[in-house]
Amino acid sequence: MKIPVRIRRLLYVFFGITALGLSAVFWFYPADRDEPSGISGRLVGGYRILDVENTPDMIDFRVYRGDYIKFKPAPPVSSSVLKIPDLGIAETLDGDVGQAPYFKMKKRGTYPFTLGSARGRITVVEFDRPNYSAVSATQAAELINNIRPLVLDVRTKREYDGGHLENSLLIPVQELQHRVRELNGHKDEDILIYCATGNRSTVASKILLDNGFKRIYNMRDGIVEWGGKKLPIAQ
Structure with a gap:
């Protein structure tokens, strides 16, 4: 059957817009990137997701200090109790990662955990990559005065409104x-x-480096140290 010219043109427009829309979706929501060798899980929305398998063997996870981690139990899961005694953590997880609690990895070390019948260890290490430097508040102030970097605040809007570095984004x-x-x-x-104390800014540093940014400085103790040094805070 021959399709009229007018209908064919409408179909071209429809499929062209559809393809453009799909391209936009994939542009705004890129696939997760592979981690460097030895680092566990994947970053999704600023959280490191750790998949816990049903295995009798000891599970070893390796994450960065500053990571916000979430555990994803292997299906099928109704509910499982997560325990990390050395961090004072005891939470019931139902398998819904989106609604699952997150845990901030504040200190280096190795922490045994259990999740249901699974057991393992989480080793927390310092973030270290090429093109990355952790700096003190004093060093950050010198950077701002001397090389005028883009200053990126990765806290919440409420925190930002309560006080931030001048001209920060x-x-x-x-x-x-x-x-x-x-x-x-x-x-x-x-x-x-x-950020506030250097944890979220470490996660943000990794995200930018994974996306090809070349010169990243992380204020390792955050605006808390900045304020403690009596450095200027804008309102």
Whole structure:
């Protein structure tokens, strides 16, 4: 059957818009990136997701200090109790990662855990990559005065409104993966990242480095140290 010219044109427009829409979806929501060898899990929305398998063997996870981790029990799961005694953690997980609690890895060390019948260890290590430097508040102030980097605040809007570094750009760490293209014009520039105490900024540093950013500085003790040094805070 021959399709009229007018109908064919409408179909071309429809499929063209559909293809463009799908391209936009994949642009805004990139696939998870592989981790460096030895680092466990994957980053999703600023959280490191750790998949716990049903195995009688000891499970070894390796994560960065500053990571916000979530556990994903192997299916089928009704509920399982997660225990990390050395961190004072005892939580019931139902397998829904989106609603699962997260845990901040604040200190280096090795922490035994159990999740249902699974057992293992989490080893927390310092983040260390090429093109990355952890700096003190004093060093950060010198960077701002001397090389004028882009200053990125990865806290929440409420925290930002309560006081921030002057001229800093706010992108909460939970949104950074999906908004990273907003910073593409700064890929070859110096970027100073901070949060409250250096944990979220470490996660944000990794996200930017994974996306090809070249010069990242992380204020390792955050705006808490900055304020403690009586350095200026804008309101």
